[in-house]
Amino acid sequence: MSDWEGEESRNENQYRDHTNTKGPRKTNRDTKVEDSTFWNAMMQADLEAAINKSPVMNQAKNIIFFLGDGTSISTLTAARFLKGFLTGEHEHQVMSYEKFPYSTLIKTYSADTMVTDSAASATAYLTGVKANQDTIGVDANVLNMDCDAMNNPAYHTTSVLRNFQDAGKSTGIVTTSRVTHASPAGNYAHTAERSWENDFDLTEDGQDTDLCDDVAEQLVLGETGSKIKVIMGGGRQKFTPLGVPDPELGSWGSRLDGKDLIETWLTEKELMGNASYVWQREELLAVNTSATDYLLGLFDWSHMAYFVDNDTRNPTLEEMTRTAIEILSRDTNGYFLFVEGAKIDLAHHDNEYRSALEEALQLEKAIALADAMTDPQDTLILLTADHSHPLVINGYADLRADIRGFGGTSDIDDLPYTTLLYTNGPAYRGEVNGSRPDPSLEDYTNPHYAAATAVPRDSSTHAGEDVILYARGPQAHLFSGIHENAFIPHTLRYAACVGDGLQFCSASSKKMEGK
Secondary structure (H helix, E strand, O other): OOHHHHHHHHHHHHHHHHHOOOOOOOOOOOOOOOOHHHHHHHHHHHHHHHHOOOOEOOOOOEEEEEEEOOOOHHHHHHHHHHHHHHHOOHHHOOOHHHHOOEEEEEEOOOOOOOOOOHHHHHHHHHHOOOOOOOOEOEOOOOOOOOHHHHOOHHHEOOOHHHHHHHOOOEEEEEEEEEOOOHHHHOOOOOEOOOOOOOHHHHHHOOOOOOOOOOHHHHHHHOOOHHHOOEEEEEOHHHOOEEOOEOOOOOOEEOEOOOOOHHHHHHHHHHOOOOEEEEOOHHHHHOOOHHHOOEEEEEOOOOOOOOHHHOOOOOOOHHHHHHHHHHHHOOOOOOEEEEEEEOHHHHHHHOOOHHHHHHHHHHHHHHHHHHHHHOOOOOEEEEEEOOOEOOEEEOOOOOOOOOOOOEEEEOOOOOOEEEOEEEEEEOOOOOOEOOEOOOHHHOOOOOOOOOOOEEEEOOOOOOEOOOEEEEEEOEOHHHOOOEEEOOHHHHHHHHHHOOOOOOOHHHHHHHHHHHO
8 A cells, every 4th residue: 555545544534533423424404405406506596697797887986995804714704604503594694795796815915024914904905005014004114113204205105095085075984993993094094103093102102292193193183084074983092181081980081192182073073064973872873964074983992892792882883884874975976984893803812703703793784784775886895804813614513503613522632622713812721631621611602702722822813814805886896816905995096086096987088089
């Protein structure tokens, strides 16, 4: 027997051991067998839909950019399995964005590292230029913590959101993180350090707050940030003075300069139109969107609460998205809206796959809502991620099982393991008395259950594999194949006929002239 045949035999035995299979595999299916007739009919329908697919060759009046922060392909797959389990659709569940006709793979590395952070990636997918880790809205000439370089306009990059403003269109940002966090800040900020969200943060790093504006100041007073009509998320602490009580019991502002940027925002916007500031869900739901020109919603002292924590003061991502679209769509010139499901990433950093998947499902609801509220003939909607996370789907769990449960039993230590695991992070267990802990004895149904990891870290790292992008609407067909994350805003500018570079409007005019 050759070495190859021996290895194949060992692998086959290993497979049988892992799946605990002897004889025909048992399943938990309670429906008829999905035989060749079933699959041939389904795949022929799928083929017919692909054949009949045609691009929308219009200018994009509106763009809604959905970002699932840290939403790896494994996260999207796990979320689909979970939704299928919860709805009874199981493996045939189709997520709202999976119905979008076009998709592409996106490379995510930054200008200086193989695995990106959210700041560098935001610069790429919102402005079209690769940047160094931890920097936002500046090119690779600006190194991390270089306060002087970040003030050089020659190094600043321009976001699609700013392009829309320059074209006389409305803009908005919605997130479940602090609105000054890395991803939303990519729309309006220029900084050499993502953590410089207010002057306290700059002072902590020994920086001159008179020389470098913090991110919150750039949002309220900056040339781009001050023109954003709808802002919703968390992070009140970055806007209010140190010692000033926050609406949430036991919390305080953290600004050292004494500025109340919430009051500043409201005062300035009331001079320009009907403006509202809200800080809890009931207030948001009471907003008259047909008569509101500017809206600031800061619903938490820091990041917004996880959905699984049922904090009734926090609106859902779906509710914030609805309000934003209703306000921005009043602009007949069009709008750009950035919507981030930020807590997916934060949950993954803590190895909490249950809360991460719930956040992913909340993002999917917001996407489905936006899809229903807008016309694919004039509104381009896309979903992508800024980077991946080291979540793996492993083992041989039955097809219709709960993916949050167990994937099998090890053939080495005879202990079960969860279907979802991480390669690194704070939930590393190590061994107890020479054996790994039995996860079935842990509270693995807790919404904040942290899955085991292979390498201990204070916080899970990001991962470097490509992420996926789904798109529908005008020029969505351009999102196919494999592209850099910096390709995204160049395509959005083309579709909407804003900013510099190639534009659909110009290309269409030339074609008409040629005729």
